[in-house]
Amino acid sequence: MKKHVYKLLSVLCIGFLVLTGCEKDEVKTIAGEGTSGTLSGTATSVSLTRETLEDEVISFTYTGSDFGYNAGIVYSLQFAAKGADFASPREIVLENGTTTIAYTGLDFNNLLLSLNLPLEENSDVEIRLKSAISSNIAVYSNVVTVNSKPIPLTSWVYVPGGYQGWNPATADSLVSVTGNGVYTGVVVFPENELEFKITPAKSWDLNYGDAGDGVLESNGPNMKAPAGGGMMLITVNLNTNTWAMEASPVWSLIGNAIPGTNWDADRDMKFVNDGAGNWSITLALQPGAFKFRRNHDWGTNLGGADGTLSLGGADLSISEAGDYTIVMNPTALTYEIVKN
Numbered sequence: 001m002k003k004h005v006y007k008l009l010s011v012l013c014i015g016f017l018v019l020t021g022c023e024k025d026e027v028k029t030i031a032g033e034g035t036s037g038t039l040s041g042t043a044t045s046v047s048l049t050r051e052t053l054e055d056e057v058i059s060f061t062y063t064g065s066d067f068g069y070n071a072g073i074v075y076s077l078q079f080a081a082k083g084a085d086f087a088s089p090r091e092i093v094l095e096n097g098t099t100t101i102a103y104t105g106l107d108f109n110n111l112l113l114s115l116n117l118p119l120e121e122n123s124d125v126e127i128r129l130k131s132a133i134s135s136n137i138a139v140y141s142n143v144v145t146v147n148s149k150p151i152p153l154t155s156w157v158y159v160p161g162g163y164q165g166w167n168p169a170t171a172d173s174l175v176s177v178t179g180n181g182v183y184t185g186v187v188v189f190p191e192n193e194l195e196f197k198i199t200p201a202k203s204w205d206l207n208y209g210d211a212g213d214g215v216l217e218s219n220g221p222n223m224k225a226p227a228g229g230g231m232m233l234i235t236v237n238l239n240t241n242t243w244a245m246e247a248s249p250v251w252s253l254i255g256n257a258i259p260g261t262n263w264d265a266d267r268d269m270k271f272v273n274d275g276a277g278n279w280s281i282t283l284a285l286q287p288g289a290f291k292f293r294r295n296h297d298w299g300t301n302l303g304g305a306d307g308t309l310s311l312g313g314a315d316l317s318i319s320e321a322g323d324y325t326i327v328m329n330p331t332a333l334t335y336e337i338v339k340n
Helices: 002-020 105-114
Strands: 039-041 056-062 074-081 090-093 100-104 123-134 137-148 155-159 172-176 182-189 208-212 215-218 230-237 242-247 251-254 266-268 279-285 288-294 297-305 308-311 316-318 322-329 334-339
Touching (some): 039 137, 090 105, 100 105, 155 182
Antiparallel strands (some): 074 123, 172 182, 230 242, 251 288, 279 322, 288 297
């Protein structure tokens, strides 16, 4: 019996020594246990323009890494400004079974913008392959350098009108994610405040009105939402000086977490005109449950857990009374609940 106890103590001691010798930080080089694959790119410099946004501008190809045994390897590309030593890289996980990833001008530009690179001059961006078999075991490839400069894309126009007191500085906006001159967004018009205009800036220096038949006219008559108002999707094309409007779907909250209701009254959310497709609302809630639904109809309702939504998913819970800001995305099927 004593022999068994001694053996067990020996194993535990060895295990303790092994655990205390491990580092919590990410291991960049694993001596004798991992050999990184190689990374190559199709260009060392990329010139981005609005005309090349839909074209493939660069691609990266990598070879597999080897950890000396059959390991499940997760591959990703890390991007960082040269000189940052990959301290806080932008990391893109690569799809299993692929060895090449290609970027359009738009995708590569968005990646460069996410690195907060200057818009006025070119920068060197360093890219490397990360091969990981756990959260703290990884090897890294050679570094590829690409010289490029992001271009500003996202732009806005504004919709001053009776619904907000005719003030361009505080008016709702329409967004063009790629800066191509076509702007879209959702604006809510009260039944008795239907008139509005379009301004390229938050001032009256230049404004557009309605010339009839969906045509914009500089300093023209007020534009007008349909009778009854409501949530309207507006599209403005400054390339052709045209505009269009149609009723927008409405996303709302419903549930007994809304004080004074018992699954019998909706609270409409507001569409966020930033190109991401989010809907948002800030309101007081009480302990209880709620769901999201489209056009006040149970035919399309979303629930879920852990930030992920699904059609007809589980009720979402509020455990503590307070003011909350809730953001949801019906396309990405995600949500966030923040207690203010």
